Every structure is written in structure tokens, then in C-alpha cells.
Amino acid sequence: MANFFTDTPQFKHYLHHPLMKRIVELRERNYIDKDRYDYAPLDFEDALDSYEKVLEVVGEICGEIIEPNAEEVDKTGPTLHNGHVQYAPQTQENLDALIKAELMGMTLPRRYSGLNFSMVPYMMSADIVSRADASFQNIWMLQDCGETIYEFASEEQKNKYLPRIVKGETMSMDLTEPDAGSDLQSVMLKATYNEAENQWYLNGVKRFITNGDSHIHLVLARSEEGTKDARGLSMFIYDKNNGGVTVRRIENKMGIKGAPTCELVFKNAKAELVGSRRLGLIKYVMSLMNGARLGIMAQSVGISEAAYREAYNYAIERRQFGKVIIEFPAVYEMIANIRAKTDASRSFLYETCRFVDMYKTLEDISRERKLTPEERDELKYYSRLADAFTPLGKAMSSEFANQNTYDAVQVHGGSGYMKDYKCERLYRDARITNIYEGTTQLQVVAAIRHVTTGTYLQRIKEYEAMPVIPELEPLKRSLSRMTQMYEKLVELVTSPKDEEYLDFHARRLVESAGHIIMGYLLLQDTNKNPQLFRHSAEVYIHYGQVEVIKNYNFVTKSRIEDIGYYKPVIPAE
Amino acid sequence: MTFNIIVLAKQVPDTRNVGKDAMKADGTVNRAALPAIFNPEDLNALEQALGIKDQYPGSKITVLTMGPVRAAEILREGLFRGADDGVLLTDRAFAGADTLATSYALSMAIRKIGSFDIILAGRQAIDGDTAQVGPQVAEKLGIPQITYTEEIQKIDLQKVRVKRRLENGVEIVECPLPALITVNNSARACRPRNAKLLQKYKHARTITERQAESIDYIDLYSSRPYLNLNEWSVVDVDADPKLCGLSGSPTKVKKIENVVFQAKESKRLTESDEEIDELMKELIRNHTIG
Numbered sequence: 001m002a003n004f005f006t007d008t009p010q011f012k013h014y015l016h017h018p019l020m021k022r023i024v025e026l027r028e029r030n031y032i033d034k035d036r037y038d039y040a041p042l043d044f045e046d047a048l049d050s051y052e053k054v055l056e057v058v059g060e061i062c063g064e065i066i067e068p069n070a071e072e073v074d075k076t077g078p079t080l081h082n083g084h085v086q087y088a089p090q091t092q093e094n095l096d097a098l099i100k101a102e103l104m105g106m107t108l109p110r111r112y113s114g115l116n117f118s119m120v121p122y123m124m125s126a127d128i129v130s131r132a133d134a135s136f137q138n139i140w141m142l143q144d145c146g147e148t149i150y151e152f153a154s155e156e157q158k159n160k161y162l163p164r165i166v167k168g169e170t171m172s173m174d175l176t177e178p179d180a181g182s183d184l185q186s187v188m189l190k191a192t193y194n195e196a197e198n199q200w201y202l203n204g205v206k207r208f209i210t211n212g213d214s215h216i217h218l219v220l221a222r223s224e225e226g227t228k229d230a231r232g233l234s235m236f237i238y239d240k241n242n243g244g245v246t247v248r249r250i251e252n253k254m255g256i257k258g259a260p261t262c263e264l265v266f267k268n269a270k271a272e273l274v275g276s277r278r279l280g281l282i283k284y285v286m287s288l289m290n291g292a293r294l295g296i297m298a299q300s301v302g303i304s305e306a307a308y309r310e311a312y313n314y315a316i317e318r319r320q321f322g323k324v325i326i327e328f329p330a331v332y333e334m335i336a337n338i339r340a341k342t343d344a345s346r347s348f349l350y351e352t353c354r355f356v357d358m359y360k361t362l363e364d365i366s367r368e369r370k371l372t373p374e375e376r377d378e379l380k381y382y383s384r385l386a387d388a389f390t391p392l393g394k395a396m397s398s399e400f401a402n403q404n405t406y407d408a409v410q411v412h413g414g415s416g417y418m419k420d421y422k423c424e425r426l427y428r429d430a431r432i433t434n435i436y437e438g439t440t441q442l443q444v445v446a447a448i449r450h451v452t453t454g455t456y457l458q459r460i461k462e463y464e465a466m467p468v469i470p471e472l473e474p475l476k477r478s479l480s481r482m483t484q485m486y487e488k489l490v491e492l493v494t495s496p497k498d499e500e501y502l503d504f505h506a507r508r509l510v511e512s513a514g515h516i517i518m519g520y521l522l523l524q525d526t527n528k529n530p531q532l533f534r535h536s537a538e539v540y541i542h543y544g545q546v547e548v549i550k551n552y553n554f555v556t557k558s559r560i561e562d563i564g565y566y567k568p569v570i571p572a573e
Numbered sequence: 574m575t576f577n578i579i580v581l582a583k584q585v586p587d588t589r590n591v592g593k594d595a596m597k598a599d600g601t602v603n604r605a606a607l608p609a610i611f612n613p614e615d616l617n618a619l620e621q622a623l624g625i626k627d628q629y630p631g632s633k634i635t636v637l638t639m640g641p642v643r644a645a646e647i648l649r650e651g652l653f654r655g656a657d658d659g660v661l662l663t664d665r666a667f668a669g670a671d672t673l674a675t676s677y678a679l680s681m682a683i684r685k686i687g688s689f690d691i692i693l694a695g696r697q698a699i700d701g702d703t704a705q706v707g708p709q710v711a712e713k714l715g716i717p718q719i720t721y722t723e724e725i726q727k728i729d730l731q732k733v734r735v736k737r738r739l740e741n742g743v744e745i746v747e748c749p750l751p752a753l754i755t756v757n758n759s760a761r762a763c764r765p766r767n768a769k770l771l772q773k774y775k776h777a778r779t780i781t782e783r784q785a786e787s788i789d790y791i792d793l794y795s796s797r798p799y800l801n802l803n804e805w806s807v808v809d810v811d812a813d814p815k816l817c818g819l820s821g822s823p824t825k826v827k828k829i830e831n832v833v834f835q836a837k838e839s840k841r842l843t844e845s846d847e848e849i850d851e852l853m854k855e856l857i858r859n860h861t862i863g
Contacts, residue, residue, distance in 0.1 A: 039772035
């Protein structure tokens with residue numbers, strides 16, 4: 001019986017992180033639900049036990065149903081019938097299993113029938129589901145939109161929609177349009193208010209909408225006629241039961257083929273306004289995107305985990321020159337790197353989840369009562385860290401997922417290029433992770449201010465202050481040297497106060513910070529559980545150090561004016 | 574319309590994933606080396622019961638199992654998937670029972686449970702593979718039985734319509750209620766454990782388990798009565814000790830032999846996908862692989 005939770009001991013390690021006690025206490029409001037709901041935890045140990053037991057169910061469904069279905073899902077994919085999407089039958093089977101297990105709406109409060117889980121076990125589920133079938137994670141993970149409804153919609157809307165999500169109705173976030181991709185402030189889909197009917201109507205086209213034929217849509221639309229920028233955009237809920245939206249086509253994608261990516265036509269579709277007008281992009285989509293980015297981080301980690309297992313299992317079986325290929329340094333180095341990058345991404349993912357958990361829960365509590373001054377400080381502290389870690393983690397782990405699946409194919413040699421081997425699908429599935437929910441280049445734009453304002457450095461100093469056992473001191477010294485180099489690099493790039501120069505090197509700065517943080521996280525993991533993490537910590541820090549040196553050399557061995565050579569020559573019309 | 578459903582289930586060693594140490598030197602099953610699981614076809618039976626409950630909310634499912642104390646795990650597994658109640662039949666006097674003594678004990682427990690409309694059981698258990706217990710229980714209770722069921726197609730208060738999967742095809746039969754139905758592994762797979770029910774019932778224990786373990790939440794068992802799992806002995810079900818366990822079992826194991834498979838017959842296949850597919854299914858069915 002394959003179980004994707006129990007076969008990966010890293011999960012339990014992260015579930016038992018010291019900060020979990022505080023996170024769960026806050027989320028459970030000191031376990032007040034235990035007298036109201038028969039499935040609420042009695043105390044911290046009980047909550048953690050429930051997390052583990054429920055994750056075991058997720059692991060079993062993924063190992064026994066979703067993964068075995070994945071190849072067929074990739075081959076068949078969803079189909080279009082009279083303007084509506086039909087999933088591949090296996091996708092539907094996956095969804096039915098998770099609905100029956102009531103694994104939808106995992107983080108929603110119990111009063112809306114949710115499980116009230118913290119982000120950590122929720123993202124672990126996303127991690128596990130992605131390992132089984134990345135395309136299915138897209139559909140399942142869109143339950144995340146429920147968070148946005150929970151945070152910003154009216155009580156009436158929450159009561160109407162949230163229990164439906166728990167029952168298994170799927171969601172989509174309808175943002176992108178043909179002329180509004182990365183640049184969402186150009187969204188044109190029109191929202192008009194009919195005063196006589198007290199009703200909003202949507203008209204226009206959306207493109208590249210994942211799971212676009214969902215039951216409950218969150219739609220970004222222009223509600224203020226004549227505006228052209230972000231301040232004219234509002235957020236709406238479109239309920240499929242009302243009709244008015246049809247799917248014009250399903251895109252034929254390179255990977256994640258099981259997830260329908262749709263072009264939608266809105267024709268006088270009735271919709272409900274969420275929250276306040278004009279805050280659609282500025283506030284709600286930003287929050288929605290942060291959640292989605294965390295989801296893509298988890299998807300990247302899950303794909304990396306699958307890539308590692310494919311590469312390793314192949315390399316211990318395949319014989320060439322009289323021995324199994326994993327005995328060759330050129331092969332085992334690749335596999336060790338995949339393992340290290342996977343572990344580093346995963347450690348970063350759960351660190352970020354803890355930050356998000358802390359600030360979101362405190363924010364939620366602040367709607368119920370006034371926070372104490374200490375809690376307010378805590379909220380500020382973790383909110384800033386979540387803001388800094390989300391784009392950095394999304395960028396790093398999605399790039400790693402690409403590198404890892406690339407290497408997994410390489411380990412397979414010619415076989416890996418054939419459809420017969422799973423690594424071929426993983427390679428295609430990974431390719432989107434560093435593109436959607438903001439490309440790596442855009443994550444760098446979001447992350448760079450935390451380089452210049454010192455958020456990353458401050459956190460790095462906090463890691464540096466954490467003690468480790470003597471035998472790990474050499475690793476810690478390497479990380480200190482990397483940090484010194486990073487500080488110097490930041491100084492070099494920011495001191496000329498040239499914006500283009502900073503933009504040009506931004507990715508090098510952001511990634512350097514990422515390597516150091518991932519190194520420290522693995523160091524802490526190793527300190528607690530050397531057997532599980534020592535190898536990855538050694539391999540990763542070695543790799544990260546070389547990367548930081550490379551970035552440092554790139555900057556120091558070139559001059560500001562060299563940028564000119566990179567600039568394109570744009571032909572005159 | 575609601576139904577009272579009893580599901581017979583057994584905890585078995587997982588003989589599907591057999592390692593080198595699966596058999597002891599004396600040829601008996603090394604139970605310690607094999608994980609104890611819910612007998613697979615009993616899960617198919619449970620799923621049929623849950624299907625009836627989905628269709629007729631308010632129907633009640635009771636899982637009944639006989640075995641040692643640790644077989645209470647089967648009751649919890651049932652509750653996690655949507656069963657309403659569980660009974661563990663456990664007593665030293667039940668030990669060593671063959672199918673006759675087992676069906677006697679189960680039938681006595683069913684009499685104690687009282688009213689029921691339908692009894693569901695797996696076709697057979699993967700440890701003994703006799704397929705006798707279900708039919709014998711029906712005989713002892715004097716009710717009709719349908720074996721090899723793949724799907725319960727229709728049920729009302731008077732009768733049930735069932736699709737049977739037989740060697741050479743399917744058969745649709747109807748039968749008056751109450752009845753006993755045994756279910757094949759070709760029936761739809763059992764649903765996963767439910768996250769809420771899992772959290773609700775994870776502390777459910779039998780009295781012996783509560784005495785044996787150090788229980789953290791001892792007050793729960795009075796405030797939440799559903800956490801007390803029924804545990805019945807020979808006396809509880811008014812059984813005659815002479816008809817139970819070893820003394821009630823005419824079947825005696827005389828000798829156990831380790832049989833090493835040797836190919837005697839051969840089959841010739843074309844290379845068509847269908848035939849290869851069929852061969853795979855056959856090998857899985859007869860436990861050669863899988």
C-alpha cells in the first residue's frame with residue numbers, strides 16, 4: 001500500500017517544529033471548539049495527532065488512486081462539450097475520493113464546515129498531491145480561493161459559498177485576459193451595475209483560466225467606467241448555477257494537461273461584488289496571489305520529490321558497464337543534488353507556511369478582539385517575513401523543480417526522453433511552475449525590496465544566532481562567509497543608486513539570499529535530525545556557496561557600463 | 574425508508590505483500606511479520622453498505638468482527654469510513670475457531686444486535702480463502718443469501734436486487750429481506766477514511782483497550798458515549814462454549830506443507846494487449862502477483 005505521507009519522514013519533522021505549538025494554539029483559539037464540534041482537537045498533542053492521521057489519508061489516496069491515475073490523466077485530459085468542461089474520468093475519480101474524504105476546505109473554520117487546519121498540514125497535502133499528479137493539484141488547490149471569500153466577503157456570502165466549497169464545489173480565479181497577463185491593471189472585463197435590479201453583470205473575455213468551468217469563480221473586472229488602472233478594478237463572485245459564462249476553448253498545453261486551462265466568455269453573467277469597489281486588484285488579488293504562490297511552491301516541491309524518486313529508482317536498477325549507474329560519480333552527484341534541492345525547497349516551504357500561519361491567524365483574531373501590543377508586534381513581524389519569503393520561495397523552488405526534473409530525465413538517458421517513463425511528464429509539468437502566478441522574473445521584482453531593506457539579512461542574522469552541535473560548526477562557518485559575501489554584494493549593487501543596475505543584478509542578489517536562507521534552514525533541520533538531513537545540508541551548502549561566489553564574481557568582474565552590451569538593438573521602423 | 578445493516582469484517586494478515594519472512598519454519602503464517610489489515614473484500618462489502626446509507630440517510634451500519642483485542646482497529650476503520658457502530662466479539666473461548674464455530678459465534682452476536690434488514694460480508698478472507706463464513710451465518714440465521722455480489726442495484730423494505738459476478742458472466746437476482754449478501758472484489762472499491770469522522774472517532778476504544786493503554790482523555794468516554802466500542806464475550810452473546818473456538822471446530826489442521834509453485838501447465842498468448850491484460854488480472858486474482 002503506497003502512502004505518500006508515511007514514506008516521507010520529512011513531513012513529521014516539520015509538523016513537530018517548535019513554532020507549531022503557538023500556531024495551533026492561536027488557530028484553535030485555545031481549543032475552544034472542542035465542546036462544539038466532535039472533530040475538533042482537545043489540545044495541542046491531539047491536534048498534531050489529527051494532522052498526522054488526516055495526512056495519512058491524503059498520502060494513501062495519493063499513493064493508491066491519484067498517482068496510479070496520473071499517466072492516463074496526462075494522456076486523456078479534459079474535454080469541451082457545449083461550452084463546458086468535462087474532466088478526464090480519472091481526474092473526476094481523484095476529486096470524488098478527496099470529496100468523500102472531506103479534504104476540501106481544509107483551512108476553513110469549522111462554523112463553515114471546514115477542518116480549520118493550519119497552513120502547514122494544508123500545504124503538506126498540496127505537496128503530497130503534487131507528487132502524485134501536479135495537474136490535479138491545480139484543481140484541488142483552488143479551494144484556496146475560499147480563503148479570499150473568508151477574508152473579504154460578507155457574512156452572507158461566506159455562509160452561502162464556503163460550505164459549498166467543503167462539499168466539493170471547485171473554484172477558479174479569473175484574472176488573466178488576452179491583453180492583461182503579468183500586467184493585471186489592464187484588465188478590461190466589464191462589470192456593470194443595474195440599479196433597478198440591484199445586480200452586477202459581467203461581460204467580456206478571460207484567458208488562461210485554470211479550472212475555468214468551476215462552480216464558483218472569483219473574477220477581476222472593471223467596475224468603474226472610464227478608468228484604466230488598478231483603481232478601477234473590483235472583485236466579483238460568479239456562481240455557475242446562474243449561467244452566463246461559457247468555455248470557448250481549452251488550451252493545449254505542454255504539461256499539467258489534466259488541469260483545464262480555459263478561455264471564458266462572459267455574456268451578461270450575474271455576479272456579486274466582493275468587499276469594496278476598487279479594491280479588487282490592489283487588495284484582494286494581492287492576497288489571493290500570495291496564497292496561490294505558496295501553492296505553487298508546494299507544487300514545485302512535490303514535483304521535485306517525484307523527480308528524485310524516479311531518478312533514484314531508475315539509477316539503482318539500470319546497469320551499464322557491469323554495474324548499476326548510481327555507482328558512477330557523474331550520476332550520483334546529479335541525484336544528490338536533486339535530493340538536496342528538494343529538501344532545501346521543502347524546508348523553505350514550511351518555514352514560509354509558519355510565517356503565513358502566524359500572521360494570518362493573528363489577523364483573523366484581530367477581527368474578533370483587540371490584539372495585545374505583543375500580538376500586534378508579532379503580527380507585524382511575521383507578516384513582513386511572509387511577504388519576503390513567499391516570492392523568494394516561489395522563485396527558488398520552481399526553478400529547482402525545473403532543474404530537478406531536467407536532471408531526472410538526464411539520469412534516465414534515452415529512456416527518459418520516451419513517453420514510457422514518468423520523468424518525461426514531470427519535466428513538462430515542472431515547466432509551468434516558474435511561469436504562472438508570476439514568473440520568476442516578477443518574483444524577483446517582489447523580492448528585491450527585501451534585499452535592499454534588509455528583511456532577508458535580518459532573518460539570516462537570526463538564523464546565525466541559533467546554536468548548532470559542534471560537528472556542524474564548519475557548515476555554519478561556510479554560511480557566515482556566504483553572508484559576508486552577500487552583504488558586500490548588496491553594497492556593491494545598491495551604492496551607485498542606479499535603478500537599472502539594481503534591476504540587472506536583482507536576480508543574483510535575491511538568489512544569493514535564497515541560498516543562504518535555505519542553507520541555514522537545512523542546518524537547523526540537521527541539528528535536530530542529522531540522519532534525515534545531514535547529506536542534503538552538506539550538499540546544498542556546498543552548492544549554494546559556489547552559486548553565491550559565482551554571483552559575486554559576476555558583479556565584481558563587470559562594470560556598470562557593461563550593461564550596454566546586453567541591451568537589444570531595436571530596429572527603427 | 575431506512576435500513577439496519579450489519580457488516581461482517583475480519584482483521585487479516587496482509588498476504589498481498591509477502592516478504593521472505595511471511596512463513597515460519599513450521600509452515601504456519603508468521604502473523605507478526607505481516608501487517609494486520611481490514612480484509613479487502615470486507616471493505617467492498619462495507620462500501621456497498623455505505624452506498625445504501627448514502628441513498629437512504631438515517632440507515633444504520635454496524636460493523637461486527639471477531640478476533641483478538643487489536644481487531645478493534647477494524648471497528649475504528651469502519652467508523653472512519655461512515656459506519657455508525659461497531660461490535661468486537663472477543664474471548665479466549667472463541668480462539669482457534671474454524672468456519673463453523675466462527676459462523677456460530679457471529680450468528681449469536683447478530684441475534685444479540687437484534688433487528689437487521691441486510692447483512693453484508695466480503696466473499697472471503699485473504700488468510701483462509703474459504704468463502705464459507707458468510708453462507709454459514711445465513712444458514713444459522715435461517716435467512717436467504719446471495720454470494721459473489723458485485724453491486725446492490727436496488728433495495729426497498731421487501732427485497733433487494735443484486736448483480737452477481739460469476740465465472741462466465743453476470744447474473745441479476747432478487748431476494749426478499751432480511752438477507753445476507755457476500756461481496757466480490759470486483760465491486761467498487763471502498764471510499765477513503767473521512768477526515769472529520771477520523772478526528773471524531775480516533776479515540777474510540779473497547780473496554781479492554783482502555784484498561785490496557787494509558788488513556789489521556791479518560792473523561793471523554795462518559796461525555797462522548799459513541800467512543801465506547803462494544804466488546805462482547807461468549808457470555809454476552811449467550812453462546813454455548815462447547816460450540817465455540819477449538820472445541821466447536823470439527824476442522825483440525827493435520828499438517829501444513831510449504832508448496833513451491835512449479836509450472837505444470839502453460840498457456841500460449843498472442844501479443845494482443847487484451848490477452849496480456851487478462852493474464853495480469855488473472856495472476857493478481859489468484860494472488861500469484863500483486
